[in-house]
Amino acid sequence: MNRKEFIGYSATGAAGMALFPANLFAKENLKKNEKRFPQILPYAKKGKWKEFELEINIMEHELAPAMKIHTLAFNNMIPGPEIRVKEGDQVRVKFKNKTEINHTIHWHGIYVPWRMDGVPYVTQMPVMADQEFIYEFTAKPYGTHFYHCHWGTLLHMQSGMFGSFIVENDDDPVKKAFPYEREYTLVYSAHDVNFLRNELNGMLERMKERSYLMKNGRFDPQRFNLFNTKEELLNAIENGYQPPYLVNRRSLADLPNPNWFTVNGKSYPSTPSLLIKTGETIRVRLINSGTENHHLHLHGHDFWMVCDDGLPLPRPWQRNTLSLSPGKTYDIIIEGNNRGIWTFHDHDTRRVTNNGLYPGGNLMALVYEDLPVEERQVGKMNNGKNILPKIALDE
Numbered sequence: 001m002n003r004k005e006f007i008g009y010s011a012t013g014a015a016g017m018a019l020f021p022a023n024l025f026a027k028e029n030l031k032k033n034e035k036r037f038p039q040i041l042p043y044a045k046k047g048k049w050k051e052f053e054l055e056i057n058i059m060e061h062e063l064a065p066a067m068k069i070h071t072l073a074f075n076n077m078i079p080g081p082e083i084r085v086k087e088g089d090q091v092r093v094k095f096k097n098k099t100e101i102n103h104t105i106h107w108h109g110i111y112v113p114w115r116m117d118g119v120p121y122v123t124q125m126p127v128m129a130d131q132e133f134i135y136e137f138t139a140k141p142y143g144t145h146f147y148h149c150h151w152g153t154l155l156h157m158q159s160g161m162f163g164s165f166i167v168e169n170d171d172d173p174v175k176k177a178f179p180y181e182r183e184y185t186l187v188y189s190a191h192d193v194n195f196l197r198n199e200l201n202g203m204l205e206r207m208k209e210r211s212y213l214m215k216n217g218r219f220d221p222q223r224f225n226l227f228n229t230k231e232e233l234l235n236a237i238e239n240g241y242q243p244p245y246l247v248n249r250r251s252l253a254d255l256p257n258p259n260w261f262t263v264n265g266k267s268y269p270s271t272p273s274l275l276i277k278t279g280e281t282i283r284v285r286l287i288n289s290g291t292e293n294h295h296l297h298l299h300g301h302d303f304w305m306v307c308d309d310g311l312p313l314p315r316p317w318q319r320n321t322l323s324l325s326p327g328k329t330y331d332i333i334i335e336g337n338n339r340g341i342w343t344f345h346d347h348d349t350r351r352v353t354n355n356g357l358y359p360g361g362n363l364m365a366l367v368y369e370d371l372p373v374e375e376r377q378v379g380k381m382n383n384g385k386n387i388l389p390k391i392a393l394d395e
């Protein structure tokens, strides 16, 4: 193979990875794209309550084609289903634990009564295997929020235990300022899949042992690092007890070093596309439920930052890059004024990789649906077939 042939060969290889589907606008591809956004959780009306059901299970999840991992997932989806309510609604969530591991649910950004806050041993007992816990609260304040597990959060959150929680208001201040036609929710996360596998296995084993000992009345709280008070803990240490951070790690894994970065549970090339039309305005809700900072940058446009942690900003900010730190939500408005296909991605280029290889991670695109066919053609590339241009890559 001479140099020219080699370049031609490698370019084809990269293009296979970097291209959109041959026809992004085909009905089946548009349908697939719809499924790459959080699915709305239906509710039953029970008196004054809007009653939702969430259960947690272990499932196999595909991050990108051929890349499957075991995860924890609310209602067998990652992210968990989107809970969408009106400000002031009475919300009841029946949470059922179908795993062997403890969990809780924390309602991030919602003014819940403190006993509903989902912090184990602080506001409630953990929800153990096969148990149910009922959360009840009033939906407030307005805006983009989320929910996540608060037990073993480092592991459980990056295992997929997160979902969007949207509080709507009929008198929506954002819609008034920027009448938008469509909206999208994007939930970001980061995963160290080796840490995840080791810790999940270790934790499952430990919890099995714990339930066995409990059933047989041989459960020793100290051996499972359980103390009633801080004094009791300090006393035990004085008498030779060694806390888990000294000796009793569940696995040999180090602090996680994420090697997969997802939007709505998927890494490129499985990430969703934001569809827009010329003259259309869209609202995008950004939620960071992971452990990394994401410096999100949109090509070819500025956008308006309109809400911060759900709260409408008194003066929207125009910009093209924002820093979405862990636990934050931002709402942005994009105006369709520059027809084309534009990337929207983390400008920390470590996070547009899959297991260290570019392109991957949270790379995604803003796609104009009204892009004329002739503009989608790129001459003789790929033997003159009518294909879309490559997504803008640093090649």
Ligand SMILES: [Cu+2]
Binding pocket: 102, 103, 104, 149, 150, 151, 152, 156, 161
């Ligand atoms: Cu959990």
